[in-house]
Amino acid sequence: MKALIFDVRLNSLFSIRIPYTWQSALIYPVLPPSAVIGMLANALQRVENKKHPREYLKELESKIIWVGARLLSPCIVKSYTTSAIFNWKIKMGGKATNSLGREFGFTKNVQIIAVMKNEDNLLSMLLLGLKRTSLTMGDSESALTIERIYPIYNIKEYTIEKEIETFFPFPFSFEQIEITAGTGRVYMIHEKCMKDESKKNLPLITYIFPIKEENSILFPTTLKIKPKNKINVLELETLNINNNLPFPQGSLLVKNTRS
Numbered sequence: 001m002k003a004l005i006f007d008v009r010l011n012s013l014f015s016i017r018i019p020y021t022w023q024s025a026l027i028y029p030v031l032p033p034s035a036v037i038g039m040l041a042n043a044l045q046r047v048e049n050k051k052h053p054r055e056y057l058k059e060l061e062s063k064i065i066w067v068g069a070r071l072l073s074p075c076i077v078k079s080y081t082t083s084a085i086f087n088w089k090i091k092m093g094g095k096a097t098n099s100l101g102r103e104f105g106f107t108k109n110v111q112i113i114a115v116m117k118n119e120d121n122l123l124s125m126l127l128l129g130l131k132r133t134s135l136t137m138g139d140s141e142s143a144l145t146i147e148r149i150y151p152i153y154n155i156k157e158y159t160i161e162k163e164i165e166t167f168f169p170f171p172f173s174f175e176q177i178e179i180t181a182g183t184g185r186v187y188m189i190h191e192k193c194m195k196d197e198s199k200k201n202l203p204l205i206t207y208i209f210p211i212k213e214e215n216s217i218l219f220p221t222t223l224k225i226k227p228k229n230k231i232n233v234l235e236l237e238t239l240n241i242n243n244n245l246p247f248p249q250g251s252l253l254v255k256n257t258r259s
Helices: 033-048 053-063 120-132
Strands: 002-010 064-071 075-085 097-107 109-116 143-149 153-160 164-166 177-181 185-189 205-209 211-214 217-220 223-227 231-237
Touching (some): 033 053, 033 109, 053 120, 109 120, 120 143
Antiparallel strands (some): 002 143, 002 153, 064 109, 075 097, 164 223
16 A cells, blocks of 8 residues: 655645535535545646546545545634525516625645555656646645655555554544543535445435534544454554654554445
C-alpha cells in the first residue's frame, strides 16, 4: 500500500454540504472521504482526459483503501441567509424569492491523505494532476492551492487492541470504541461516491472528527481511543524518525469500513 499525502491552502470560503440539508445547508468543517475521492478523481480526469469522468471515479474507488483529511489551522463556520428567485412571472405584489440558509467555513490549511493499492502509474498521474489542475474544496467556488506534496510513503496495516492516538476522522460507535482523551464532533458521512453495485445503495456512516470548539472557533486536535474489540489501523512505514513526517511518529489511521 502507498500513501499520497499533501497539504492545501484555502483561497476563499468553502462549503462542503452535509447530505440531505438544503434549505438550511449545513457543512462539514473538513473534507469527508467521499469529497476527497471526488477531488482526486477530478484531478485525474482533467490531466489525462481520455474517458468519461465517472470512469475515472470508478477506477479510483477500486484502488482506494483509505482516505481522510484534517484541519491544520483553526476553522470558522458561519451561517448566511441568501435569497433565491423561484418565480420570474408574478403579479404585482406577489412573492418571487425564497430565503435560504447556508453555512460557509474558512480555514487556512488542510492536510489530505489517500492510501491506495500499489499502482505506480496511477500515483504518477495523480501527482501530475495535483500539480497541473485547479482543485476545489467541496463546491466549484471553493478554490485551493497545493502547498506541499510529501514523498510517497509505504503503509503497513495491522490489528490492535491497545490505546492509540489519531488526528484523522474515523468510523465511530460506542459499542466498538471508547474515547479516553480528547474531544470531537460526530457527523454522518459517505465513505464512497459510487453506490454499492450489489446493494444499490450509498449508506451514511457515523464518523467522529477530532475537533474542539473554543469561543465559536474550531481547532484541530487529537483523540485517544481504546478499542473494545480488535480494530485495524494503518501506519506510515518509516525507517528513521525525522522532522519531515506529515504528522507525529506513532499516530495511526483507523481503518474505515470500505472494502
